[in-house]
Amino acid sequence: MSTKQSNCNNAIVIRGAREHNLKGIHVNIPRDRITVITGISGSGKSSLAFDTIYAEGQRRYIESLSTYARQFLDQIQKPDVEFIEGLPPTIAIEQRISPPSSRSTVATVTEIYDYLRLLYARIGTPYCYQCKCIISRQTIDQMIQKIMEIPQGTRIMLLAPLVKGKKGEHREIFKSILQKGFVRARVDGDIIELTAIPKLARYKAHEIDVVVDRLVMKNDIQARLHNSVEICLKIGEGVMLVNQEREKSRADILLSERYACPTCGSGYEELTPRMFSFNSPYGACPSCNGMGNCLDFDPELIVPDKGKSIKEGAIDAWKQWGALTQNHYDNQIKEFAKSFSVPLHKPFTKLPKEARDALLFGRKDFEGVIPNLRRIYEKTASEHILKRLSSYMSYRACTACNGARLRIESLSVKIDHKSIQEIMNLTTEEALKFFTKLRLEGQQAIIARPILKEIQNKLRFMIEVGLHYITLGRSSDSLSGGEAQRTRLAAQVGSGLVGVCYVLDEPTIGLHSRDSERLLRALKSLRDYGNTVILVEHDEHTIRHADYIIDLGPGAGERGGSIVACGTLHEIVDNPDSLTGQYLNQTLKIELPAKRRKINMGHSLEIRGACAHNLKSITVKFPLKTFCCVTGVSGSGKSTLVNDILYRALTRLLYDSYEVPGEHNAVLGTEHIDKVIEIDQSPIGRTPRSNPATYTKAFDMIRSLFARTQEAKVRGYTAGRYSFNISGGRCEGCKGQGIKKVEMNFLPDMYVLCEECKGKRYNKVTLEVTYKDKSISDVLDMRIEEAHQFFKNVSKIERILHTLNDVGLGYIKLGQSSTTLSGGESQRIKLATELSRHETGKTLYILDEPTTGLHFADIQQLLKILHRLVDLGNTVLVIEHNLEVVKTADYIIDLGPEGGAKGGEVVAAGTPEQVAKNERSYTGKFLRKVLQRNER
Template identity: 85%
Template sequence: MIQRIMEIPQGTKITLLAPLIKGKKGEHREVFQSIQQKGFVRARVDGELIDLTTIPKLARYKIHKIDVVVDRLIIKNDSKTRLYNSVEICLKIGEGVMFVSQEREKSGADLLFSERYACPACGSGYDELTPRMFSFNSPYGACPGCNGLGNSLDFDPELVVPDKQKSIKEGAIDAWKHWGALTQNHYDNQIKVFSKTFSVPLHKPFGALAKETTDALLFGTKDFEGVIPNLRRIYEKTATERILKRLSSYMSYRSCNTCNGARLRVESLSVKIDHKSIHEIMDLTIEEALEFFITLKLEGNQEIIARPILKEIQNRLRFMMDVGLHYITLGRSSDSLSGGEAQRTRLATQIGSGLVGVCYVLDEPTIGLHPRDSERLLRALKNLRDLGNTVILVEHDEHTIRHADYIIDLGPGAGERGGSIVTCGTLCEITDNPDSLTGQYLNQTVKIELPAKRRRINLRHALEIKGARANNLKDIAVKIPLKIFCCVTGVSGSGKSTLVNDILYRAIYKLLYDSHEVPGEHDTIVGVEHIDKIIEIDQSPIGRTPRSNPATYTKVFDMIRSLFAQTPEAKVRGYNAGRYSFNISGGRCEACTGQGIKKVEMHFLPDMYVLCEECKGKRYNKVTLEVTYKDKSISDVLDMRIEDAHQFFKNISKIERILRTLNDVGLGYIKLGQSSTTLSGGESQRIKLATELSRQETGRTLYILDEPTTGLHFADIQQLLKILHRLVDMGNTVLVIEHNLEVMKTADYIIDLGPEGGSRGGKVVEAGTPEKIAKNKLSYTGRFLRKVL
């Protein structure tokens, strides 16, 4: 402050003032008395200098501004000490704020100085800038409206009024329907009052009403409560679980009104670097952020201070680029990342650490990666190796296997038929070993063949998504032909999951099953009348407890229990099918409640499961196990491999059909009663597929699979493709999001999105047969497809 004041031209007369009153009504006599007692003789009142020998009389109801004159002096080289003392007094009286008035300054504008972190004009203050102010995980930085979450649970107008084609009379306001007689009567009266007050026709479709009208109905006015305020009031006051559950179905997470999803308080968002707040920087993709920090120009002390920080930021961003995460935004929520993306994020952290002599173990790091992006990942892994580390991968990707220094091939089969080392060594040693199934696929002795003939494409008999613009999609229109095997491809982050899962699946599921889940932004989907069922088959577990198993999931166990109940011994004893359920009391072992194992809670360690000492894992009590079918107890049947059970029940057509399907999908090696917690993602997915295959089909079902080859060996992929094509042969439509070239080449139709990921993706690069995609020079997918066609 002293330095700035001393820059005023020599000889200038200045006045140092401390502000006391700013824009307040009143006579303020006590203020004048106070400054008189402190020995000050002048003040500036409403812009005029006055003498304080007598206290001035101010208009009581006018707004006034009062500054006390602390010192008047002439700028000279030898006045610095006096100036220092006067400035110190000024800041003390003015609570950190002071003015300097210059006699030569004709405009009358004062120099304003403040030692506080505050706006001198409005007085809004903030704490000293610290790193915690920019963290939404800290109370010092988090938005007070949402506690740093960026969104809050609130009633969603889209769920409250799910069908805008209906009129209010027809029940467009779903949240005000089907209540008890008293409540329903109240809501009906409210609608009549609203209609009369605002002259709203009750028979007109809700979507055709003016926005002012629908906003008044949904959000209320000063004379009308509104639907959503009414629901909020009930939700906050009720303690009834049933009502809370129903109201929750009309709620979704919406962007916070205070921070608009930025998650930080206003003070933190007001700090900017090169005109960007920290939230705006976090909204950049990794690629855009790297460009921003490389081109950022700072000067003087700022450049010196920021130099080491910028170097670290740029290095870390480059590491994420190296592992193929260029399309992901810096602030993307971790729960929205796929397994592969999360794993690669952790990998980037390790690469950046620069450690040596570390053993890294990665499980399927190429999950969700396009062949182009897999090459980037491979370079990053080789860099880790070259630093002096050991990198161990569990992997099925052919390109990655071919670049490994050493390969360990396990087998020869799956489940109990596996567990042995078939061969190990270099790529040549693997491919030369005739016992290695992996080697046979690598040397092309065994391979997935191209289809002899692709199915005919009829674009007039198709689903058409119009105006898809969720996330990075560029308002595109996409046609998905029906009754074929269709594959959606594109580089990582090109918009595949957004198009298929967020828009297509959610929108059709909402239409067919009246779901409350809101689909991604789009205009409409044409052709839904051609399908009567939509099924998403993923690799999530078929159950989350040891009770769930392939037999229970496919419902074949219900038939087996009924069969045991029909045996002569069971009839004599009066046993029904419920006797053979391990979920209810009667026939099960009560020591383990039919689980066969017991959970032992371990303090500070994960829970452990141990074999039940009472039933020895058989799940049933002794008297239940005395009843047999073909000399096998119910426990013996659950312990059978599926292929053995298929032969055992070959004369029972209903049971045989389901077991045959499970066997056909390559699951003959697993046990009927094998706990779902021990099944891999690929095994769970094939059980779901087998369940669908065993049902009586209408031929109008749309199956959606997202990366179904995850965790699958070449032989498993071949088996999976047989199942998928079999579903299509039954007249259904199979839509797959996939990066695996073996799946792509067998598809009838491919929709390739891109050309890049993130903001540079979201367009249809090409759509057609694999051969057509391969000819497109702009398609990254086409470049790789040419090698396998």
């Protein structure tokens, strides 16, 4: 191991770090430098970077706050480390910190939207959404003329708004109203007599309007009306409300000295930032509450197979009901066919569009399928019917705002003829061009200058980190882990902090080799501002450009947690103990296949007319029984093609899934596969109870094995006795978890070993039954490689454990909690589970960036597994940027040429050697270098 350390005077000094599997390591991390922490999966990288360095930084910050403030924050337990010195304030930017809200967008995460709201509120030009003309202020005469248009005999109230959406008791407001001689007010929609000051809920938002006058519309009230309007405008500071009585309700007309349409007289409030917030009731579209979509009946789900005729049951939602209901629907269809002269035996897709729309959405003389289903859904009390109807529903763009999320008044405010939603529909690159070219004059230019500066800075950084193709209005929950991380990075950098320690988890995820150079420049600028940047990273390009490298290992799990080497790139490459160094100096390398598999394009899956998102109506063939890679620059359409179209279309066909695939014409060749499996890096379970043994079903067999022992039979124990999820054999003190949670006031919650079972999960009598002198708890505590030897004579269990061992997971424990497993470990457990099953040889495996979190050595292990799946006759389809994986593929489909609107085409397709020769392909350009390096 290298003993060279950076100067302690300008370093983060860590001594005795023992968090998780760390072996009491000592290390000095240079400040104001870029440091990469690398090592094989499970070696302790995240334990050092996040669970030690970041956790200690956060803990120190929280402890600096008052006891009162700390009770409102998540408390962080002190990491297991002797001491840390020289630690600056820390900010962690992980791939996923929590499930993003569906209300969250790229613009809100980066805070660009906050600046946009302010910009539109201060310099936006309001237009009338009815007349499309610019809105001007109303005079008192115009207001009176508008009021006089109300029908004679109508009762009206003139009100002056005083409080709108503000919390508090507002006692001073009521005192002021009484002092001015008014005796009535409208509070939260109700008219009250002010005989005494009403008591309002202190922490609830309220609306208070004073009732200035109550009138009945007549021709001779103009003088009184003029006087009352003047009083209203004076009290309401230029704004008043006219509440008129209607047949069954009352409605307000807003009149303002500030904004009103000169043609139709429609009034508008003063422009404020909250008017442009879809998270505020004052800006959100009332139909969808600012979500942009509503749960409604989906024509795609109602008619899942458009190739069927109506007679064959194309209208899935109108078949297989009870006798009476089915008879009614059959008669409805007959009447429809007669009215529109539609042949019932003709495929639905070949019917005239007018007829299809009438059948689904109805007309005056015909209710239609969707209106019929809506009516039943609203009226029925049957859980069974609701459940069935729900299966035909999906979230669709709100018809009121067309997915824009905002009120129509907010969308009618424009800057340079663009509404705030039109800005949100731009990519970051297009938005920067718009704001750079925006020309303002006079007062508008002065007000907008500081706001535009912030917007442009954030947009530039987003482009620098490779997010040039992402639209500002894109929902955060649709971003990949790498995109989400870089989005948050852009938000942090925009704050302009100096002297901070940024801890990032593989920021290169999802980045093409062409775009990673941009990201590296952004990270270097962070460093040059005087910040410390610590990266958990495996990307070769990033490692080679780091100022300092820490290589953890030598193995994973209990065999890891030590510093194998640390120093500059030159020191790592020259260190024979460093596994990373051996891959960097090409002593070790991932070899090319000795022979690539033959491609039979006649035996393939084919997508025709793929045009979802940015795809340009492309036709793509995926050859079967091969290892196939889909590549391309970030945002070129890879996930849309594979995940949104191919995977969803196949799950719909094979498993009757209700997920709607992205827009395409057809998927051909599906008769060649009988199963499609998506293997991602999501956790194998959401709770600590889930573990490798339970996920692979090996634990079911182990429990049955224990139940078949002589002692268990004598005691009458069944397999259920050995489940820690149900009462009987488990320890009731900890409910089978082995640990207990202790809540601490003003301190972090603590997890302590259960005193009753000492962490063994089971009660004493259950543990008395053993198999080969080992209790069920002892088995769960075994490493997989130990368990493999222990159960070598039990074929079904041995088969699963052998596969887990083969995928490089021999170091983890059978009962290890799923919450402690990395993404790469979870993915390999899923792969092992698939490998341990008996194959039909007609399975399609889909993996999206499986190299996330994997070291060179892990990738080599992963490739063996994936090629083994193909050797069994299956097809492996991988979305990938890592060229070490791409170079081993049998066939490559390269999308591009750029991201976003400039992508969505097939740039190249063929073997790696063929793609490498394609001058139009960015992937080919970088792949050429890798192939040449392998030939040396």
